[in-house]
Amino acid sequence: MNPNVADTYLMLNPRDQWRKENGTIISKERLGELMRKALLDQVPGQNILVTQPIQMRFNEIMAGARADPVCKVFGDCYDELERLAGEVRTAIASICGGGETEFDSIGKNPMIEIQPDRKAMCKFNVHADELNRLVETALAGKEVGTFIEGNRRSSIVVRLAEDRRTDLEGMKRLALRTEDGGMLALGPVAKIVLVPQPVQIAREDTQRRVSILISVRGRDTEGFVEEATNFIRETVTFPDGYYFEFGGQFKNLQKAKARLLIVVPLALALIYVLIFLSFGSLRQATLIFMCVPLAVTGGIFALHLRAMPFTISAAVGFIALSGIAVLNGIMLISFINQLRGEGRELRxxxxxxxxxxxxxxLITALVASLGFLPMALATGAGAEVQRPIATVVIGGILTSTFLTLLVVPVLYDWIERKTKPRINAL
Structure with missing residues (x-):
């Protein structure tokens, strides 16, 4: 392949942003499409999975797979696993966003297999140890001495030459010693054949598995996995003892969401308790706590506006946003209570x-929004983590600022008129 083929499409600037030759910035997704097209034009018929080296190694270390989501097929028979994996891969490739798939170390290589004939060995009085010793010496090599050169010692290993190691007929003529001291060719007492064997047999939880690596493009991973799971169950029939599951970093996503389902309610409950202890009023604590959903709506709208899926980074942004919104509500309600404590009328x-x-x-909202703006527009390394957090915070602060100034004062006036005044200014 021409090594300069990619240069006709792309070049890399010092800020780690890919550009076309006319200088227009393009996204990493578009970059992958151009690279894939350039490679397939030169080497057609290949399966290309676009990823980043560091990300791939981290995925392999943390989740045991080189892709974010990976579909694992479990079973006993390797041939049946290969067949099922092929059907699963075809099903995944037909789903929107799952066009980039690759098998993880699947296939077979020809290997020499030497099968002893027990009856012939008894007939010619050949011991199994002698046969094993011959095969080990011929193929793996056996140390027969040491070569001394000054202070250096090197082992002398004897084995068949490379061209004779693949000559099956020549291996059948190897001399084998019998128990009574005679010599015999290897062919009469062993069958030497070339058989296909799996390249690698991977195991997980003591079961054999075959993995399909998936690079999801243009949609969220969780939604893709849910659709793929349902589609595979409908189109692929698994025999008894064979099943599939999705793993990789997707498993870490599920674990993180399960933790957030516990941490987030506890954090919000603790915030509510602290507000109540500060104001000594359930109604005012509830009123201030309403700033949280007012802010969350803006974060959700901002994610939808930028076509971003909900991720763990976005969840962290919602947690930070809740704290900012509560502080704004406390600042407003406490000052109103202070004015009422000085003798002002409610309205x-x-x-x-x-x-x-x-x-x-407004100053607080502008400072926070402008501070997160570079993160929201980031395109370099780590942008996929920074953008969701910044988008949620900016969108939530904007809506929280205006809705808090409109909704909270009206509700405060309405609630305090309905109840007996109880002022506890900070």
Whole structure:
């Protein structure tokens, strides 16, 4: 293949952004498509899986697979596993976003197999140890001495030459010693054949498995895995004792989501308790806590606007956003309580407190939004982690700022008029 074929399509600038020759920045997904097209034009019929070396090695170390999601087929018979893996791969490739698939070390290589004939060995009085010793010396090699050169010692190993190691007829004529001291050719007492054997037999939980590496493009991993699971169950029939499951980094995603289902409610409950202890009022604590859903709606809308899936990075952004929204609510409600404690009427305290705190809230929102803006627009290394966090925080702060200034004061005025005033200013 022409080594300069990729140069006709792309070049790399110092900021680690791929550009076309006219200088237009293109995405990594588009880059993968161009590289794949360039390679297939030169070497057609290949399966190309585009990834990054460091990411691939981390996936292999942490999840045992070189791709984010991997479909594992388990069973006993290797031939049946290969057949099922082929059907599963065809099913996955037909799903939107699953066009890039690759087998993980599947296939067979021809290997020399020497099968002893027990009856012939008894007839010619040949011991099994002698046969094993001959095969080991001929193919693996056997140390017969030491070569001394000054202070260096090197082992002398004897074995068949490379061209004779693949000559099956020549191996049948190897001399074999019998128990009574005679000599016999290897052919009469052993069958030497060339048989296909698996390249690698992978095991997991004491069971054989075959893996299909998947590079999901243009959609979220969780949605793809759910659709692929249902489609495989409908189209592929698994015999008894054979089954499949998705693993890789997708498993880590599931574990992280399970942890978040515990951590996030506990964190929100702790925030609510702290607010109640500060204000000593359930209604005001609930009112301040309403800033959280007001902010979350903006984060969800921002993710939808940028066509980003929900990830663990986005979940971390929602947690940070909840804290910022609660602080803004505390700042507003505590100042209104302070004005009422000074003797102001309810409506007057609500209007003046909202207008007075307008500028601090806008400054807080602008500082946080502008601070996260470079992360939201990042395209370099780590951008896939930075963008969801920044997008959620920016979108949530914008909606939280305006909705808090509109909704919370109105609800405060309405709730306090319905109940007996109880002021506990900070």
């Amino acid at each position: 007057e305290a609500v209007v003046e407190g909202t207008l007075t705190r307008l500028r601090p809230k």
